Amino acid sequence: RARYGLVAVWAVSFLLCAERSSSAAECNQGDVRLEGRGGTVGQGRVEVCDSNAWWRVCKDQFGTAEASVVCRQLGFSENGIRMAPGSYFGDPGHGPILQMSCSGNEQRVSNCSLQPSFNHSCTSLELAGVLCEALNFSCGEGDVRLVSGRTRYEGRVEVCRSNTFGTVCNDLSWGSEEAQVVCGQLGYTITGAIATEGTVFGAGVDPLFLTGLQCFGTEPDLLQCSFYRSPLIDYFCSAHENDAGVICPSPNEACSYGDVRLVNGRMPSEGRVEICFNGNWGTICHYGWSQANAAVVCSQLGYPSEGAIPIVFGNFGPGDSYLFLSDVSCLGNESSLLDCYHPLDIGTAPFCTHNIDAGVICADPSFNCTNGDVRLVNGITPHEGLLEICYGNHFGTVCQFGFGQTEAAVVCRQLGYNGYAIGLWGAPFGNGRGLVHLRNVQCQGNESYLLLCDHAPIDANTNCLHSQDISILCAGNRSSCIDGDLRLVGGPDRQSGRVEVCFSGVWGTICDNGWNDNDATVVCRQLGYPTKGAIALSSAYYGEGKGIIFLNEVQCDGNATSILHCIDGGLDVGVQLCGHGQDASVVCGAMNTSNQTCSNGQLRLVGGSSSGREGRLEVCIGGTWGTVCNNGWSNVEASVACRELGHSPTDATTLYGAFQHGNGSILLSYLSCRGDEQSLFDCSYDAPDLYICDHFQDVNIACKPTSQTCSSGQLRLVGGAYSSEGRVEVCTNGFYGTVCGDRWTNQDAAVVCRQMGFGAAGAVSISDASVFGPGSGRIVLTRVWCIGNESSLLDCLYGTSTEYCTHYEDASVLCQSDAATGVCSTGEARLTGGTESFVGKVEVCINGHWGAICSE
Secondary structure, eight states: OOTTHHHHHHHHHHHSTTTOOSSSOSSOTTOEEEEOGGGOTTEEEEEEEETTEEEEEBSTTOOHHHHHHHHHHTTOOSSSOEEEEGGGGSOOOOSOEEEEEOOSOOSSGGGSEEEEOOOTTOOTTSBEEEEOOOTTOOOOTTOEEEESOSSTTEEEEEEEETTEEEEEBOOTTOSHHHHHHHHHHTTSOOTTOEEEOTTTTOOOOSOEEEOSOBOOSOOSSGGGSBOOOOHHHHHHHTTSTTBOEEEOOOSSOSSOTTOEEEESOSSTTEEEEEEEETTEEEEEBOTTOOHHHHHHHHHHTTSOSTTOEEEOTTTTOOOSSEEEEOSOBOOSOOSSGGGSBOOSOTTOOTTOOGGGBOEEEOOOTTOOOOTTOEEEESOSSTTEEEEEEEETTEEEEEBOTTOOHHHHHHHHHHTTOOSOEEEEOSOTTOOOOSOEEEOSOBOOSOOSSGGGSBOOOOOTTOSOOGGGBOEEEEOOSOOSSOTTOEEEEESSSTTEEEEEEEETTEEEEEBOTTOOHHHHHHHHHHHTOOOTTOEEEOTTTTOOOOSOEEEOSOOOOSOOSSGGGGOOSOTTTTGGGOOGGGBOEEEOOOSOGGGOSSOTTOEEEESSOTTSSEEEEEEEETTEEEEEBOTTOOHHHHHHHHHHTTSEEEEEEEESSOSOOOOSOEEEEEEEOOSOOSSGGGSEEEOOOTTTOOGGGBOEEEEEOSSOSSOTTOEEEEEOSSTTEEEEEEEETTEEEEEBOTTOOHHHHHHHHHHTTSEEEEEEEEOOTTTTOOOOSOEEEEEEEOOSOOSSGGGSEEEOOOTTOOGGGBOEEEEEOHHHHTTOOTTOEEEEEOSSTTOEEEEEEETTEEEEOOOO
């Protein structure tokens, strides 16, 4: 901490001053906490308090020693500690990131080395986390426990080795015999024990202790079974996506063994099939699911077996618990589904997910509908919703492919509505359930009901998914809004937000394909807001809408008075091409500009040199300045920004960590430009994801000057007391930048001193920017490698990829000169700061300069 104190103080001074509370500290210096999903005691993402703010910890360098100090300070056991990436605990949080380095013996993290992380690769997804055990924790060799289950009789299996719990892999040998051993070892009933596959109880963390387990089912504990490892098994198990779990029989069962039920149907006689084992409900994989299987389920539930329809592909929605059976094969006359043949163990369903849960539709004598009847469901009003049609006394959905306004008009007329008729793709009113009755519907427009239109043969298991169900909007008799009305939703004020437009009394969004400032100008004019400075925002900048996407490819020239004057192609154009992730938004000019600091769409560079050609990039949205996240940013985007700022776009450069980080809002992320745009807002972009972006990732750029201020390769020394010393800066593209001190040596320093006109002999290299101060702006060279006899620094080998360098590593030199040599002679030593002449800090003279000696 002592070595990096200057770095920490400098970083905190600009990163955290805006976050400090004048009334009370946010936290106490050196405090530590664990944050993340679930709030499980002793587990979470590590955060450390430094300078009244919480810092997250980079997982680089974070190991057993650091984890031990964290758990010790929080009052947990020093045994059984495990580490996990911060992403394991969900939400990565916000704030700065630091590096932690401990010996493992410290009582508090404040006794460890803490320094700000300037590693560009250490983002919010690369954080440290720990799992501590309770104080006085210990476990016996071979002990087992069940974790993350809903009851104590189920969970992910963890086994103790060397006083630490680790996971067990559910490779191909994991089955009911192994589950019986676990349940028996825990003192539970073993008959009916179920071995689960996949991550039913969530993924664990390292260590992974047991693989290739093979038990007879009678062993007293897991370690009495045989087990082995192989490279193939290690690869299969290493990501913890196949951690083993068990479900032991529970004395308090919620259902009886072998019971079946139907879930998520529109009526009791249909739904996803769930079966009971050990007091728990679980689903059945659709592999091998047949009409005979459906008949047995319906008969077991008291419905007629005749007319039973098997449903596949999870068409009654995915389950959310266990997946118990697969490859079930019934004859059709069995009294219970468990009487049918199923070749795999209960709980074993390889290659299955809940997306292919099996379902059934049973014949229900109490229900009746007429072939061809239509209805709209899930809508807010009766004249909108998901389309369903009756066939064979069952309602089913209609596939969207080939379905347009002509077909929608037939449906609306059949339902008794006149006027607008709009077919809506993408299931905006939610996915249907059960059967998809119709597909490839083609109407002439004069049919009296939909079933008279041409369509593909009606088939119980069409190849259309419920995410492709068609929905309908008919013109209703009552409207909550007038066709063409606009409103702005989700913005920080009434003059900004997601644009929503009204048709047939229903609000819907606009797709951002082709969305530009001309369209935004028309929206603002129609709403009565100032149009000057109106900007168009894309990619659901103010959040995703719901329901219908009405418009696509809006084409305004900026002079229209209504968005309706810009429509070309009909209301349903583009609905199938857009999702709500492309909802269009706008920011209009402010009614009162007295509190605005900038104009919408304006750019500026902050923190750079007085030339105004370099700095942290900031944009203005809604009259407020904010930064740009560097996710997806490249020199192509930098060239567009430079052009917009009035500088040359040629050789525009993206810089990393060159200027002070911003504060406040991060306004844009994932910009993608072609390079010929006149404005950044002509490029595609997203609103920032604050779980991924923070101010360490603010975009910094440098634009090429219109006239050069220095010659390529020219050097200067900055920050020294004499002309022969200082931070090395080299000219490229017309202006100066620093040199990364990574691998900076005395041979490199000798070349600099010779080029500057000083003697090369005795030249000293310095890679600690605290001596002459850190530079700003561009870092132009890295990993310089000189032999020592070159006449110019650019004659040496060097790199230009400076992404992982910061100005704390700026290279400096001490050259010999007459001005400096009068101070002291090279090799002299002295003691300073002591109370006696023979006591003090050791200093040595090099090239006329006194300096200290590191104690290492």
